[in-house]
Amino acid sequence: TSDSAMDLVERTLSREINPGLVRGIEEFGGRALGVPGNDAFIGERMRAWSDQESREVELGRVGRVVDIELSKIEAAIYTEIVPVVSPIASERGTGLALNVNADLAAAALAARLKSAKLVYLSDVIGLMEDPINEESLIPSVRSDRVESLIEEGVIGGGMIPKVRSAVEALNAGVGKIHMIDGRIPHSLLLEIFTESGIGTEIVKA
Known part of the structure; x- marks a missing residue:
């Protein structure tokens, strides 16, 4: 995932799909809170083995979750609000958004x-x-x-x-x-x- 593609992924998941899911829950009488994933998920970049190059290669802004900041999510749950979390992580050390x-x-x-x-x-x-x-x-x-x-x-x-x-x-x-x-x-x-x-x-x- 390139930097430009990641901008599109983040916008789509956190600012379009996530609010839509929140609205859907609220339309049925529930209470929901949109949580951008990079406010909760902490990630590290992933690499993949390339047989062609016989080495590990970078995957760009693709990561895996290695830790979670639960404060916003738990605060919502404790007040009977549904947290809607997008699958985006904040890269440990840089804060850059990662696709997970x-x-x-x-x-x-x-x-x-x-x-x-x-x-x-x-x-x-x-x-x-x-x-x-x-x-x-x-x-x-x-x-x-x-x-x-x-x-x-x-x-x-x-x-x-x-x-x-x-x-x-x-x-x-x-x-x-x-x-x-x-x-x-x-x-x-x-x-x-x-x-x-x-x-x-x-x-x-």
């Missing part, structure tokens, strides 16, 4: 808060034995099965870091992880408050 993976940032935040639940909403119903057959949905997975599911190819691609971060969050004290399709009406209520749920839960072994 939203799933990994959410897992890090849930772990620090010792949240009862961490829910990922996406455009898939959850983990499936066959990725093109929704009837193969896996309703519940123990954390000690995750690596074997990765080896078997059941969990692949971009889902791997998401699920691994979920396991790390469980190990850090999060009660349970849920992966659901946010396009389904009332998906959160159906997952949390029905016996069978509608997605995949990951529980600590």
Whole structure:
């Protein structure tokens, strides 16, 4: 992520999408507070190995969360306000904005808060034995099965870091992880408050 691209990312996530989510919550009677991620997440830049160059290469303004300043988030929670945090981190030492993976940032935040639940909403119903057959949905997975599911190819691609971060969050004290399709009406209520749920839960072994 270049400097110019990072300016666009920060503007889009923190000054367009974040306020829109806050307004949506308030329209349904809730109270919400937009928190730019770089007011909460502290990050470090990431590097990637290049086989072509046989060395690590810079990824520009791409980072990972290494610490979290919780004061604004906890103040909102204690007053029953929903904090809406954008996936941007402040680079340790420089204060520059870094683009961070939203799933990994959410897992890090849930772990620090010792949240009862961490829910990922996406455009898939959850983990499936066959990725093109929704009837193969896996309703519940123990954390000690995750690596074997990765080896078997059941969990692949971009889902791997998401699920691994979920396991790390469980190990850090999060009660349970849920992966659901946010396009389904009332998906959160159906997952949390029905016996069978509608997605995949990951529980600590």
